[in-house]
Amino acid sequence: MLNWKVLNENLGSDHLLIKISFSCISSVRMTSKRNFKVANWEKYTTSLNEYFAQISSSISNESVQSLYDTFIRVVNKATDEHIPILKTVTDPNKCFQPKPYWNPSLAKLVAQRRLALSQFRKNPTPYNLNILEGKTLEAKEAIRQAKTTDWQNYCSSIDEQTSSSEMWKRMRWAKGFGSPNTNSQVSSEQKVELLSNLTPRLCSFGDARVSFT
Structure with missing residues (x-):
């Protein structure tokens, strides 16, 4: 079933956004992948040699199919031990992080813009x-000023004391990969406070005050 509706948001454009939703039966199959970038190849090779050495004395009387099954089992065992599985994001909403420059004042301005459009x-x-x-x-x-200020602060934080590893992380972030501060930890209380600040329940519009519930 297909549903659509016009939203009270234009993102600064002359056109309004249209939200389209539909229900369907998903046929996507999630398959696990190996993270070969962090594999321990030295231990992987050592484990294979040890496993094959243990079974080499008892393979003379086995059939070809049995030898093949043993080979697959040994390889899979060494793989599970030394090549981790790549983590797959099944719920992108849980990984959402607001932009560093976003603050409650910007959220208030966007709310006022939506109210004016309505x-x-x-x-x-x-x-x-x-x-x-x-x-x-x-x-x-x-928003443009906040982006400019955030970029200036980001560039100003780089000096001669910045390590090479940190610089590579910053370069990856500038290209759109990862976060500029991968070691930051945000508590649940901070997340709740940030969410309440970004979604105010009360917004002023001229002389009127509108409550969002």
Whole structure:
């Protein structure tokens, strides 16, 4: 079944977003993969040699199929011991992290922009259009300034004392891989506080105050 609806959000564009949802039976099969980048090849080779040495004395009377099964079993055993399985993300929502520059003030501006868009759709007057354009411009400029400030702070944090490994991590992050601070740990209380700040229950719009529940 296919459903669609128009959202009260334009992301600064002249067009509104359309949300399309449908239900289907997923036929995707999750297969495990090996992380060969962190495999211990030295121990892997040693384990294979030891396993084959243990069974070499009893293979003379075995059939070809039995020898093949033994070979596969030994290889799989050594693989499980020294080549870890690559972790697969089954729920991307659990791995979501807000942008470093995002803060409650930006969330408030975006909420005001959405509210202005909703008011304009209900009552498309020149006055509401001016408010919508002003809120859109204000939110866009604030986000652009936050991105610029965050990038300047990021570049300023690099100096002659930055290690080569840390520099490689930063370069990977600049290319879109990983996070600039892989050692940071966020507690559950901090996550709840951040979520409540990014999604305010009360938003001011002119003289009106609208509560989100």
